[in-house]
Amino acid sequence: MFLQQLVNGLTIGVIYALIALGYTMVYGILKMVNFAHGDIFMFGSFLGLFFMKHLHMPLYLAFLLSAAATSAIGVVIERVAYRPLRTADRIVPLISALGVSTFLVSLAQKLWGTEMHPFPTAFGRGTVTVGSITFSEIQILILVLSFILMLGLHLFVTRTKTGTAMRATSMSLTNAALMGINTNHMISLAFAIGSALAACAGIMVGIYYNAVYPTMGYMAGINAFTAAVLGGIGSIPGAMLGGILLGVVENLGGAYISTQYQSVISFTILIIVLMIRPTGILGKKDINKV
Amino acid sequence: MKKTGSILASIALAASLLAGCSANGGKQDADGAIQIGLAAPISGTQAQYGEAFKNGAELAAKQVNDAGGIDGKKVKIVIQDDKGDPHEAVNVANKFVTDKDILAVVGHFNSSATLATAPIYNKNKIVEISPSSSAPAVTNAGEYTFRVITTDAFQAAYLADWSKELGYRKVALIYEQSDFGLGLLDVYKEAAPKNNIEIVAAESYNPGDKDFSTVLTKIKEKQPDAIFIGGFYNEAALIAQQAQKLGLKTDYIGVDSLYSEALLELGGDAVENMKLIGFFYPGGDNEEATKFAEAYQTAYNSKPDTYAAYAYVATSVVIEAIKHNGADREKIKEYLKTLHDYKGPTGVLSFDENGDVVTTPERLTIRNGAFELYQ
Amino acid sequence: MRSRAGRFAIVGLLILLPLLLQQIDDYILHIAIIIGIYAILSLSLNVIVGYAGQFALGHAAFYGIGAYTAALIMLHGSASFWLALAAAAAVTGLFGLLLGSPVIRLRGDYLGIVTLGFGEIVRLIFVNWVDVTRGPMGLPGIPAPSLFGHAFTEKIEFYYLILALVLLTYFIINRIVHSGIGLNLLTIREDETLAQSVGIRPNPYKLLAFSLGACFAGVAGAYWAAYISYVSPDSFRYLDSVNILAMVILGGTASLPGSILGAILLVLAPEILRYMNDYRMMLLGLAIILMMIFKPSGFWGEKHRKYNFYGLAQKGGRK
Numbered sequence: 001m002f003l004q005q006l007v008n009g010l011t012i013g014v015i016y017a018l019i020a021l022g023y024t025m026v027y028g029i030l031k032m033v034n035f036a037h038g039d040i041f042m043f044g045s046f047l048g049l050f051f052m053k054h055l056h057m058p059l060y061l062a063f064l065l066s067a068a069a070t071s072a073i074g075v076v077i078e079r080v081a082y083r084p085l086r087t088a089d090r091i092v093p094l095i096s097a098l099g100v101s102t103f104l105v106s107l108a109q110k111l112w113g114t115e116m117h118p119f120p121t122a123f124g125r126g127t128v129t130v131g132s133i134t135f136s137e138i139q140i141l142i143l144v145l146s147f148i149l150m151l152g153l154h155l156f157v158t159r160t161k162t163g164t165a166m167r168a169t170s171m172s173l174t175n176a177a178l179m180g181i182n183t184n185h186m187i188s189l190a191f192a193i194g195s196a197l198a199a200c201a202g203i204m205v206g207i208y209y210n211a212v213y214p215t216m217g218y219m220a221g222i223n224a225f226t227a228a229v230l231g232g233i234g235s236i237p238g239a240m241l242g243g244i245l246l247g248v249v250e251n252l253g254g255a256y257i258s259t260q261y262q263s264v265i266s267f268t269i270l271i272i273v274l275m276i277r278p279t280g281i282l283g284k285k286d287i288n289k290v
Numbered sequence: 291m292k293k294t295g296s297i298l299a300s301i302a303l304a305a306s307l308l309a310g311c312s313a314n315g316g317k318q319d320a321d322g323a324i325q326i327g328l329a330a331p332i333s334g335t336q337a338q339y340g341e342a343f344k345n346g347a348e349l350a351a352k353q354v355n356d357a358g359g360i361d362g363k364k365v366k367i368v369i370q371d372d373k374g375d376p377h378e379a380v381n382v383a384n385k386f387v388t389d390k391d392i393l394a395v396v397g398h399f400n401s402s403a404t405l406a407t408a409p410i411y412n413k414n415k416i417v418e419i420s421p422s423s424s425a426p427a428v429t430n431a432g433e434y435t436f437r438v439i440t441t442d443a444f445q446a447a448y449l450a451d452w453s454k455e456l457g458y459r460k461v462a463l464i465y466e467q468s469d470f471g472l473g474l475l476d477v478y479k480e481a482a483p484k485n486n487i488e489i490v491a492a493e494s495y496n497p498g499d500k501d502f503s504t505v506l507t508k509i510k511e512k513q514p515d516a517i518f519i520g521g522f523y524n525e526a527a528l529i530a531q532q533a534q535k536l537g538l539k540t541d542y543i544g545v546d547s548l549y550s551e552a553l554l555e556l557g558g559d560a561v562e563n564m565k566l567i568g569f570f571y572p573g574g575d576n577e578e579a580t581k582f583a584e585a586y587q588t589a590y591n592s593k594p595d596t597y598a599a600y601a602y603v604a605t606s607v608v609i610e611a612i613k614h615n616g617a618d619r620e621k622i623k624e625y626l627k628t629l630h631d632y633k634g635p636t637g638v639l640s641f642d643e644n645g646d647v648v649t650t651p652e653r654l655t656i657r658n659g660a661f662e663l664y665q
Numbered sequence: 666m667r668s669r670a671g672r673f674a675i676v677g678l679l680i681l682l683p684l685l686l687q688q689i690d691d692y693i694l695h696i697a698i699i700i701g702i703y704a705i706l707s708l709s710l711n712v713i714v715g716y717a718g719q720f721a722l723g724h725a726a727f728y729g730i731g732a733y734t735a736a737l738i739m740l741h742g743s744a745s746f747w748l749a750l751a752a753a754a755a756v757t758g759l760f761g762l763l764l765g766s767p768v769i770r771l772r773g774d775y776l777g778i779v780t781l782g783f784g785e786i787v788r789l790i791f792v793n794w795v796d797v798t799r800g801p802m803g804l805p806g807i808p809a810p811s812l813f814g815h816a817f818t819e820k821i822e823f824y825y826l827i828l829a830l831v832l833l834t835y836f837i838i839n840r841i842v843h844s845g846i847g848l849n850l851l852t853i854r855e856d857e858t859l860a861q862s863v864g865i866r867p868n869p870y871k872l873l874a875f876s877l878g879a880c881f882a883g884v885a886g887a888y889w890a891a892y893i894s895y896v897s898p899d900s901f902r903y904l905d906s907v908n909i910l911a912m913v914i915l916g917g918t919a920s921l922p923g924s925i926l927g928a929i930l931l932v933l934a935p936e937i938l939r940y941m942n943d944y945r946m947m948l949l950g951l952a953i954i955l956m957m958i959f960k961p962s963g964f965w966g967e968k969h970r971k972y973n974f975y976g977l978a979q980k981g982g983r984k
Contacts, residue, residue, distance in 0.1 A: 001511055004536075008503040033774055081954050088961035090773070091720065095914045096957040098907055103950030106333065110947065114337030116524050118556045127537050136535035209500045210531050210556060211524070215335045219498065222781070222903070229778045254504035260467055260494055260793045262504070267782030271768070274779060278771055333946055371939070376803075377699075377900050380893055381936070384695040402897045405805055409894050413818075427802060467792055468801040496792065 003133050005255045006248060011139045011208070013247020014146035018201040019224035020231070020239035021153065022074075022194025028170035028234040029183075029190055031090065035097035036077060037198060038221020039104040042214060044070040044199025045206040046112055053120045063203055067196040074195025075188045083184075101217075108214035116211040123207065142204045149197060150240055157236060166190065170234065223250075223266070230270050232283025241282060323366040324359075324617055326351070326608055327386040328601075329397030329407075331374035335498060338552075339399050339597050343421060344369060345590055346601030347396055353585065354609050360617075365609060368392060372403055379403035380410065387414035393612060394419065394622050396604045399597075401425030401469045408435045416619045417626060419608060421600035425469040429644045436626055436645040438603045438636065440569070442473030445545050448567060448651065449518065450481035453543060456565070458515040462491040462540075464505060464529060465520030474520035474545060490514050495525065502532045509538070516541035523548045523595075526564070527556035534560040541565065546651060550595035554659055565664060567651040569636040570599035574652055574663055582635035596636075603634040679828055694820045696936055698892065701827035702885050703928035705834050707912035708921060709881035714910065715918035716842050717874035718854030720777040723764075723784030724909045727879040729791060729901030731757045731886025736804045736896045737797070746810030746891050753887035754880045761879025765872045784906050791898035803897025807890050823892050830888060831925075834881050839921055841877065850874060851919070915956060917963025926965050 019041050026034045048066040051057045057065070081100050085093040128135045157163040169176040169186040177183045205220070206212040223246060231242025246266055253265035273281060330343035344367075351365040359365060370386065372379040379398050386392045387410055394417040398404045404423035411418040412432035420428065420437040424445070428437060453461060463478065465471035471494060482489050490512040493505040506529070509517065517533075517540055519526045526548045533540070542564040549568040553561055572583030572594075582602060586594040594602075610632070611625035630640045637649040653664040682697070710724045734756045735749040744752070768779050791798050798804065809817045810826065817823055841847060853860045853867045860867055890896045908931060916927025934952065938945035956964075 001507055004507045004510075005504060008507060011503075012501060027774070033777070081958070084958045085961055088957075089918070091714070091914055091918070092957055092961045095911050096954050098911060099950045099953030099957065101950070102946055102953065106944075106946035106950060109333060109337060110944070113341070114333075114335070115341075115552060116338075116527075116556060118527075118558070125534065127535060129537065134535075134537040138535070209528060210558075211500055211528055213335075215498070216500070222785075226778060226782070229775060233774065251504050255508055259505055260496065261789060264786045264789050267786055270782055271779055274771055274775055275767060278775060280775075371945075375899055376893070376895070376897055377905075381692075381695065381699070384692045385939075388692040400899075402801065402803055402899050405803065406893055406895045406897065425802065427805065431805075469803075472795065472800060472802065496789070 001132075001255065002252075003131075005251050007133055007135065007139065009248035009251030010244060011142050011247070012251065013244035014143060014150075015201050015205055015208075015220075015243070016224045016227045016247050017240045017243025018146055018149065018197045019220060020228040020243045021150075021236065022198050023225050023228040024231075024233055024236060024239040025170075025190040025194050027228070028236075029166075029173065029187055030082070030086070030093075032082065032093045033097070033225065034082075034191075034194075035094060035221070036100035036104060037194065038217030038219075038224065039101050039108075040070060040074055040077070040195050040217070041198035041202045041205075041220055041224075042108060042212075042217035043073060043104060043202070044195070045202030045212045045216065046108060046117075046214075047199065048203035049117055049119060049206060049212050053117075059121055059123060063200060066203060067199045070199035070202075071192035071196040074191040074198075078188060078191045083187075105214050105217070112214065114214055116213040118210050119203075119206045119212065121207060138204070138208050142208060145200065145204065149200060153193065153197070153236065162189070226266060226270055229280055230273055232277075232280030234284065235280070235282045238280055238282035242280070245281075323364045324612060325366050325368050325389075325391045325393060326605060327389075327392045327395035327397070328367050328369045328605075329372050329379065329382045329386070329395055329399075329403075330369065330601075331399050332369065332371035334373040334375070336374040336399060339422070340371070340374075342595055342598040343397070343399065343601040345586070346421070346594065346598035346603075347605040349582075349586060349589055349598075350602045350605035350609060352589065360609065360613050363617075365612075367396075367605070372398055374400050374403065376400075376402050376406035379407050383407035383410040383418075387411065387416055392416070393617055393619055394608045396421065396601060396608065398423065401428055404428055404435070404437075405431060408432050411435065415623070417608070417611075417623050419604045419626070421604040422597055424473070426473055427469070429646055433627075433645065434623055436641060438600055438607065438634075438639060438647050439546075440647055440649060440651075442470060442545075443477045445567065445651070446474045446477035446520075447481050449543060449545065450478050450485050450487065452565070452567070452653065453487055453516065453518070454485035456516070456541070456543070458487060458541070458543075460488050460490045460512070460514045461516050461518050461543075462509045462512060462514040463489060463493070463518045463520065464502070464509075464525075465492070465494050465518075466522070466525065467494040467496050470547075471520045478518060478520070495521070499525075500528060502529050503536060506533050506536050506538055510536060514540055516543050518542075519544040519548065521547070523550040523553040524556065527553050527561060530557050530560035530564065546570075546596055549654065549661065551593045552595070554656065554661075559659075561656055562659070564656050566654050568596065568654045568661075569649060569651050570594075570596050571652045571654060571661065571663070572635070576635065576637060576652075578633055579635040599635045603636050603639070606634060607632060676832065680825075691820050694824055696932065698820070698824055698827050700929050700932045701824075701831050702889055702892075703909065703912060703932055704831050704925045705827075705885040705888075706882055706909045707916065707924040707928045708831075708834050708838055709878040709885070710909050711878075711913045711916075711918065711921065711924045712838060712842065712874050712881075713878040714913050715920065715924075716847060716850045716854065717871050718850075719871060719874065720773055721780045721875075721878075722777045722903075722906050722910065723780035723782075723787070724878070724882055725901045725903070725905035726784040726787035727757045727761060727882035728886045728889070728905070728909075729787060729896075729898070730760055730879075731883030732890040732896045732901070733791065733798060733804070733886070734883065735887030736807050736890040739807055739891070740804060746808070746887075749891075750884060750887045753883040755883075757883025757886070758876045758880035761876035762872060764879075765875035769868050769871050769875070781903060781906070784901075784903055788898050788901055788903075791901065798898070801898060803895055803899075804890075805895045807894045807896070809894065810891050817891075827888060827892075830884060834884065835921060835925075838877070838881070842919075842921070846870065846873065911953065915953070915963055917965040920963065920965045923963050923965030927963070930964070 048062045051062040165181045227242035227246040231238030254262040330340035332340040370382040372382045401423040408431035412434045544566045548566045572579040611622040615621035615625040639649045655664040731753040735753040738749040912927030916923030
């Protein structure tokens with residue numbers, strides 16, 4: 001049972017990690033928590049569903065198109081709801097994000113109703129048994145694809161010129177601008193990438209649970225945000241580590257302690273970690289300049 | 291720029307205020323129609339049930355109106371959104387009781403909302419008739435509080451008997467951590483030893499949970515003959531699907547809240563053979579149920595679920611009361627107290643002295659992706 | 666508004682208001698009561714967020730602890746409402762202190778997520794600790810308050826009770842934030858290092874803000890329990906915390922009249938939009954975004970004042 005629970009935990013953990021990356025990239029640059037990110041994830045899932053169900057596209061095309069459309073949504077949200085507030089008090093864009101979140105959820109409810117929608121694909125139903133562990137096809141897809149996406153992001157950020165520019169922007173907005181980097185483009189790019197990753201996570205979750213519904217972003221968002229903070233918000237490897245850790249802890253906690261208190265367990269872990277390392281596991285130390 | 295912006299914002303706010311007032315004002319002169327309140331979760335996570343409520347109640351009103359109304363007066367359903375939240379439900383209840391045109395209220399959906407609002411309705415002496423609040427505590431909520439659904443206690447005991455007949459020895463329970471799930475759990479657990487059933491696991495989930503893999507992996511170890519699901523159709527479909535993905539093969543048995551087309555749609559082949567009880571089953575012996583399902587199909591081009599049927603029944607008995615006793619809040623209550631053997635789509639029902647309903651369910655199963663009577 | 670006479674006029678108006686409102690109906694009186702509850706909640710959160718500058722996302726937890734404490738004391742200890750009110754305030758204040766002491770060193774968003782986590786933990790305890798809280802079934806049958814042997818049954822009585830509680834809360838919080846303590850809190854909010862260098866130790870002050878805020882949220886909770894006569898975990902969700910926070914920001918941080926204004930706006934807006942059913946949450950979301958874009962410092966924020974706290978003329982608004 002332990003190994004099976006570990007696999008279950010890893011599966012949901014990499015999903016958390018993908019969503020957490022969106023939080024962390026935006027935070028890294030703007031120092032703001034994009035509370036609407038969970039709902040962007042939900043929109044990605046719905047768009048994937050829409051492309052498959054109504055336009056009868058194959059799964060891979062649904063992934064691509066949904067990722068593209070969702071990143072456009074992410075960029076527009078930043079442009080409309082956050083950019084005008086960049087110089088305002090830090091708490092202000094947060095409230096604006098809550099407004100965006102309310103808006104997106106009710107828009108989805110209007111467009112697609114509040115009921116759960118099954119994902120119209122037969123893919124992922126089959127199972128592969130290795131020893132005492134049963135993998136479903138979708139679990140394998142989630143683990144493999146998430147790994148590829150995270151590796152891709154890592155390479156992009158560390159090996160390309162644009163990636164370097166993005167890191168520079170996250171170190172200092174002003175200095176990056178002085179170096180001739182168009183920081184607004186970098187911010188848009190962070191939103192685009194984060195939203196695309198969330199869309200992929202959304203489709204995979206949709207298939208995994210066979211359920212897509214307007215409020216699905218709420219718990220996923222909170223968990224992913226927790227994961228990002230756990231790993232050290234602003235740090236890309238931190239978000240990956242935090243996500244996986246949270247998924248595993250949640251599942252093992254549920255298995256051996258209590259399923260009712262699953263979120264209590266993960267929040268307690270978070271609080272303990274923050275007590276010991278106030279900026280998360282891989283977070284940079286907060287230097288207080290005088 | 292900034293100034294124009296704030297002016298624009300204030301104008302928008304003022305406009306919506308005015309629109310709100312005029313809309314409220316407009317409601318008053320509804321040409322003397324007979325108004326029945328409907329309190330349901332129109333938005334929020336439970337909005338699909340609210341939608342079912344709305345459709346069921348409006349169908350009942352439409353049928354009466356098409357037949358000429360009550361003494362020539364049209365019946366109008368006034369809908370208020372309680373979001374499934376007790377805070378909101380209390381707002382809605384206060385809005386209803388102060389509107390003298392509202393004769394009775396159909397609602398609420400959640401037992402917690404029904405319980406939170408019961409003191410308000412009872413104090414203002416207006417009937418609140420819930421289509422779906424099955425928590426035992428609703429029994430003592432007050433003499434103006436009725437419901438057309440049986441209590442959880444009744445259903446769970448009935449299912450324990452049936453489990454025995456099906457030859458289940460080891461049963462795992464998955465229940466919603468809510469008044470509803472806990473009510474079922476208690477009664478089923480208590481009835482199990484008498485029926486020679488061993489409860490091998492009892493796992494709960496919080497409303498809104500979608501990941502059952504942890505729970506199911508735990509249950510898989512225990513190899514139960516069946517899993518008893520004390521929850522709603524959404525979760526039942528997810529449980530069956532996720533169990534399939536974990537390679538867990540077992541029977542499922544559950545309560546009437548599983549009865550919905552959505553269960554078949556979401557569950558696919560994973561819910562095949564699932565056993566459940568239903569008070570509303572069109573196509574069986576109950577002609578009213580078949581008639582209702584046909585009318586519903588014509589009106590909304592979809593199949594009704596249990597909650598649409600319950601809302602239809604609740605609205606219909608209120609209409610019945612108004613027909614017999616007149617448009618008076620107090621007299622509606624008097625009539626419901628004496629209602630006996632009312633034939634509706636959810637079976638023949640009577641109210642007992644506590645405003646609870648007395649009726650018997652049908653045994654159902656799923657074959658080839660459709661509900662049918664269990665033989 | 667600054668003058669004593671102005672204040673008396675407002676209070677007098679509020680006392681007379683229900684006589685007018687009651688002519689209209691009980692529903693409006695009920696909405697006025699709900700505004701009162703949220704006014705206490707946003708005033709108390711403003712102490713934490715606005716004055717101490719601590720980003721807290723779990724205020725509904727304190728509200729819930731207050732409601733449950735009062736409910737349990739009244740149901741099992743058959744204590745009077747007044748005793749339960751005091752006990753709820755004390756217990757939640759203590760919880761504020763308990764939560765505050767380990768997390769006070771965290772900053773900004775880290776504190777945000779921890780308080781959010783605290784809120785979820787508290788709610789899950791309400792849901793799962795069935796023996797005490799009756800879990801999701803909630804606690805029904807909480808007795809109404811009574812004064813000199815007269816039990817409160819009418820809405821108008823509850824209105825005056827909440828009015829008294831709001832005034833009390835306003836008075837106490839106003840006194841505290843306009844004393845040296847408030848000045849120290851603002852200094853800490855603006856620059857912690859600077860505060861330390863002039864001899865203000867941040868932690869005791871932050872803790873004080875936490876327990877003070879929690880304490881008044883407990884008062885609101887106790888009132889809610891007695892008013893509705895039923896408590897259940899559904900009423901104290903994360904979204905309620907967010908809602909209270911939005912009231913504080915919308916009204917303007919570190920502004921007490923602002924908090925009340927925020928409560929009025931965010932209680933009224935969804936009620937007014939009620940006729941829109943399907944669209945009302947969408948419009949509310951849009952309205953919040955617009956208000957933040959055009960009024961980032963809130964409707965009654967510090968910018969609204971001609972002079973800032975230190976008695977100096979304000980700089981011009983931000984670009």
